[in-house]
Amino acid sequence: MTRREWLSSAAGGLGCLLAGEGLAGARLDPEIIGANTAVTGYSLARAIELIAELDFPVIEIQPMGVPEATPGQFPGFDFDRLPDAERKRIKQSLSNFRMVTAHLPYTDLHHLSRFAPVAEFSRERVEVAIEGAAYFGSKVSVLHPEEARQSLEQSWTERLRLYRRWGDMAKARGMQIALETGYPRSVVDYVRLIQEIDHSHIGATIDVGHQARYQELTARVEPSERGTPKGIKAYNDVTHEIIDRLGPKVFHFHVHDIEPDTWAEHKPLIHGFVDYPRLVRKLEKIDYRGVLIFEIGGDPERMPDYLAEGKRKLEAYLAAEG
Numbered sequence: 001m002t003r004r005e006w007l008s009s010a011a012g013g014l015g016c017l018l019a020g021e022g023l024a025g026a027r028l029d030p031e032i033i034g035a036n037t038a039v040t041g042y043s044l045a046r047a048i049e050l051i052a053e054l055d056f057p058v059i060e061i062q063p064m065g066v067p068e069a070t071p072g073q074f075p076g077f078d079f080d081r082l083p084d085a086e087r088k089r090i091k092q093s094l095s096n097f098r099m100v101t102a103h104l105p106y107t108d109l110h111h112l113s114r115f116a117p118v119a120e121f122s123r124e125r126v127e128v129a130i131e132g133a134a135y136f137g138s139k140v141s142v143l144h145p146e147e148a149r150q151s152l153e154q155s156w157t158e159r160l161r162l163y164r165r166w167g168d169m170a171k172a173r174g175m176q177i178a179l180e181t182g183y184p185r186s187v188v189d190y191v192r193l194i195q196e197i198d199h200s201h202i203g204a205t206i207d208v209g210h211q212a213r214y215q216e217l218t219a220r221v222e223p224s225e226r227g228t229p230k231g232i233k234a235y236n237d238v239t240h241e242i243i244d245r246l247g248p249k250v251f252h253f254h255v256h257d258i259e260p261d262t263w264a265e266h267k268p269l270i271h272g273f274v275d276y277p278r279l280v281r282k283l284e285k286i287d288y289r290g291v292l293i294f295e296i297g298g299d300p301e302r303m304p305d306y307l308a309e310g311k312r313k314l315e316a317y318l319a320a321e322g
Contacts, residue, residue, distance in 0.1 A: 034058025
């Protein structure tokens with residue numbers, strides 16, 4: 001199988017591939033490495049151009065925000081506000097990538113609000129984004145589970161109903177939705193949420209920098225221990241616990257590095273906090289068929305170097321013998 005054929009199968013992201021069928025322990029192909037267009041201050045066109053120039057095979061787009069360069073914000077789009085000509089231009093600019101993924105909107109949205117007009121507006125914006133992601137060919141779309149004002153248990157039944165509805169929408173469009181780590185605030189409840197949704201097209205996005213939000217980790221590591229070998233190992237251990245609990249329900253990854261003493265996330269790959277050799281071995285063991293998307297923040301002028309260096313390092317991790 002050629003790389004193009006392999007990625008075409010992975011891009012389908014459905015059925016047996018994300019159910020973990022096939023030869024366990026297969027090496028990860030560097031063609032699964034991608035980057036997010038969330039580059040602060042860039043226009044959407046320039047962010048797409050940058051990711052193409054750096055020869056990333058995969059790109060993650062943001063169906064929220066505006067395409068124009070805006071200081072302090074990253075670019076995106078509201079699909080229902082894009083003129084047809086702009087839709088076609090964006091679609092053409094994405095056509096050379098082997099796979100497209102998307103990050104659904106979350107800023108200022110409260111789709112579990114008990115105030116009906118707010119919930120209706122918020123849900124409508126997510127559903128417009130699902131339509132937009134599908135139009136641009138997204139195979140996996142990331143969703144942040146909302147931390148609602150009511151307790152987790154109070155929102156549980158409605159949460160399951162809503163996510164299943166969005167799972168049905170995604171399935172009808174040949175796409176999957178992957179709930180990002182970070183909420184609920186325990187690994188047990190996060191895993192339980194995905195398991196109880198029990199939908200073929202809903203799984204997990206593991207962001208390597210979100211485990212600090214879990215009570216299982218904060219119970220093990222004092223703030224003064226964050227940058228110590230104990231703290232670093234414990235953090236990486238929690239990431240592996242999530243993978244072990246969810247297995248084939250791990251659909252997607254956001255990758256970057258973490259500042260040791262503060263646990264500040266979305267850093268360039270300069271700290272060595274995230275144990276990528278160990279992570280790569282685990283993903284090979286479970287026959288992971290998703291992609292690895294860089295989400296790096298920082299100085300926009302340095303972003304080309306951050307992404308290029310991160311790509312080089314991650315390719316080396318994938319190529320290394322276990």
